[in-house]
Amino acid sequence: MDGYGVCVGLHVVAMLLWFGHMFFGTLFSGIVIKKITPTSTARELRELTLMWGGLGWPALVVLTTTGILMLGMRGATWPDVLSGALFQSRGGGLLATKLILVAGMVLYQAVFGHWPAPRAILGNMLVACAVVGVSVLFTRT
Amino acid sequence: MLVYVHVMSAILLVGYSLFWALMTAAAHRRFQGVPAARLLDTLYAAHWPPLGLPPRWRIALPNVVWIFLGGLVVSGLWLLAVRGITLHHVWQGSLLESRFGQVLTVKLLLVAVFVINSLLLLVGRVRGFVHVNLLVAVAIALASTFMMH
Numbered sequence: 001m002d003g004y005g006v007c008v009g010l011h012v013v014a015m016l017l018w019f020g021h022m023f024f025g026t027l028f029s030g031i032v033i034k035k036i037t038p039t040s041t042a043r044e045l046r047e048l049t050l051m052w053g054g055l056g057w058p059a060l061v062v063l064t065t066t067g068i069l070m071l072g073m074r075g076a077t078w079p080d081v082l083s084g085a086l087f088q089s090r091g092g093g094l095l096a097t098k099l100i101l102v103a104g105m106v107l108y109q110a111v112f113g114h115w116p117a118p119r120a121i122l123g124n125m126l127v128a129c130a131v132v133g134v135s136v137l138f139t140r141t
Numbered sequence: 142m143l144v145y146v147h148v149m150s151a152i153l154l155v156g157y158s159l160f161w162a163l164m165t166a167a168a169h170r171r172f173q174g175v176p177a178a179r180l181l182d183t184l185y186a187a188h189w190p191p192l193g194l195p196p197r198w199r200i201a202l203p204n205v206v207w208i209f210l211g212g213l214v215v216s217g218l219w220l221l222a223v224r225g226i227t228l229h230h231v232w233q234g235s236l237l238e239s240r241f242g243q244v245l246t247v248k249l250l251l252v253a254v255f256v257i258n259s260l261l262l263l264v265g266r267v268r269g270f271v272h273v274n275l276l277v278a279v280a281i282a283l284a285s286t287f288m289m290h
Contacts, residue, residue: 022160028205031191032184136144136145
């Protein structure tokens with residue numbers, strides 16, 4: 001496997017772990033734990049879910065690093081990015097869309113983190129779904 | 142759309158595996174012996190969704206893995222059919238003639254390991270198995286990446 005393949009593998013694994021943790025935690029385990037009785041047990045379980053910290057920032061470090069490396073390996077340069085030339089093609093347009101969506105997720109991470117904010121969490125998950133969709137389209141360009 | 146469903150199912154499968162690995166490790170780290178087992182038993186016995194469906198329609202939280210695997214298997218088989226690959230190619234062994242087929246075979250074997258491991262987890266909750274499940278789920282993802290690259 002070449003360097004590009006290694007970057008793709010790390011990029012995908014980081015995304016799967018981060019988004020998987022988010023989606024399963026919000027849609028499945030989180031709502032189940034909330035309804036467990038007695039409330040002391042629910043509280044203990046909730047504390048366990050937070051014991052290892054969040055995955056957002058570590059995943060973003062890996063995703064950003066591998067993303068930049070992959071763009072470089074595909075021949076993109078900083079002048080291409082800054083001038084906007086990189087985003088002129090269909091693939092570039094999809095990449096621009098993805099980067100804007102990811103910026104939204106970074107904003108959510110910075111503002112809300114693990115605070116209870118149901119609407120923001122739902123919005124963040126919808127954005128994550130869109131990131132996956134755009135990524136799937138991007139790999140086909 | 143099929144690829145999207147396949148990827149989303151994979152995301153949920155990895156999330157599921159990660160959840161149980163983290164919770165098992167956290168419970169045994171925070172508590173020892175019976176209290177850790179008690180907490181995990183409560184989690185294993187919890188049902189999803191907790192509201193909105195009659196109790197008889199709810200499934201035990203560990204069993205949601207079969208929903209994700211179902212999504213992966215259905216979308217995966219459909220994607221293979223679109224590529225002209227059928228179960229006949231699998232039984233015949235002609236799948237191994239191409240690099241794509243070889244990696245796909247490895248991926249399918251890993252999925253089989255995941256299924257067997259998940260069944261073993263449901264029968265007897267051996268602590269190490271949850272971590273094996275997570276490693277296998279990540280390996281399946283890497284195999285998929287390698288397959289497409």
